[in-house]
Amino acid sequence: MKFHVPRSRRRVNCEHIMDVYRREAPNAGLLLALTCICYWHSIYPCINDAVGSELRVTVEPTIVKPGEPFIISIVTTAHYEVHQLRASIRGYRPKFFQYGNMWFALAAVSSKTPQGHYPLYIKASVARDGEVHQWGTVMYITVSHRHFPTKHIRVSARKFRYTRRDATLYDRKRLNAAMATTASKPFWEGNFILPVRGKITTGFGVRRTVNGRPWNPHAGIDIAAPAGTPVAAANHGKVLLAEMLRTHGGTVVIDHGCNVFTIYIHLSAIYASVGQFVHKGDIIGAVGSTGLATGAHLHWTVRIGSIATDPLAWVRRAPQISTHS
Ligand SMILES: [Zn+2]
Structure with missing residues (x-):
């Protein structure tokens, strides 16, 4: 029309x-x-x-399991200029990035999301010949069933003291402050690699109790490895945080661009510094059991903004952003 x-x-x-x-x-x-x-x-x-008719919206894939990432991309014709793009799914607002006439955002639904069809609302302010129009559409994401086992964890009274509200809040504040910024282009190339080789002792999304108390679902994966085993950067990116936290222990956060972050926790040593650009496979630390840990292992999280995603999904097939429209 x-x-x-x-x-x-x-x-x-x-x-x-x-x-x-x-x-x-x-x-x-x-x-x-x-x-x-x-x-x-x-x-x-x-x-x-x-x-x-002047905006081409694609979501890939539209069928996901809880924690699996998907990409929203919007290509505009030369007739329209996009002033603002907003999207939301289950209360999460994906962050859009622009490449010429193409906009895209990475998104995911959390591990707590039940099976079902969920609306993805997309709204835009577009301008043509100086006239601004509001535009909106709804697409649907199908979240398929995934079973998450439950794990009961016991830690020493001394370790458990670290879980006090102020210690947990302190860590969260430090992480959120570090991840408040992200590069506007994707640094990652190809699939992510496992930072450490070893047995996965706790998978993504596992429901947990700690010393009998309900705990958050597992936000990443735990890989068991001897203390001191080198930990590699899962992909290219810029180090945003490299310090000792209270419940997470030795922690490194890498920004892979476009709101994608990897977090490495319980490290016994840190070999990366804030602001450093690391490449896939570079050694950034060593396995340990610092913070609230039951033994030597690496806890590895991959986040899109505030959403913890399944790290193995990035190892199997990381979303690739094509900047050719
Ligand atoms: Zn863990």
Whole structure:
């Protein structure tokens, strides 16, 4: 549908409204209001369709398991300029990045998400010839079933003291402050690698209790390895945090760009520094059991913004952002 259609309708409808206004002067206010409502309802889908035909929205894949990433990409034609793009799925707002006439965002649903179809709302402010239009669409993401086992963990009273609210809050604050910034281009290339070779002792999303108390689902994977085993960067990126935290112990955070982060926890030694650019396979630390850990292992998390995703999904097939529209 061409954009001139709603414009011509608008002229006809406005003249019609003014005719009614002149003829029906006593009830003109009411008539005018009703006509405007009808007019808006008739014209809005046309504007939406007209803008929609100029925006190509794709979501890949549309069927995921809890914690698996997907990419939303929007390509605009030369006729429209995108001023703002917003999306939301289950309360999470994916962050968009721009490459020329292409916008994209990485997103995921958490491990707590039950099986079902979930709306992904996308809204845009677009401009053409100086005129700004609001546009919106809804797509659906199918989240398939995934069984997560439950694990009961016991730690010493001394370790458990670290889980006090202030220690946990301190760690969360440090991590969130570090991950408040991200590069606007993807640093990662190809699939991610496992930072350490070893047995996965606790998988992603495992439901947990610690000393009998309910705990958050496991936000990453635990890989058992002897203390001191080198830990590699899972992909290229910039180090955002490299320090000793309270419940996480020795921690490194790497920004892979576009709101994708990897977090390495319980390290006995840290060989990376904040601001350093590391390449896939570079040694950034050593396996340990610092913080709240039951033994020597690496806890590895991959996050999109605030959403913990399944690290093995990035090892099997990391989402690749194509900047060619
Ligand atoms: Zn863990």
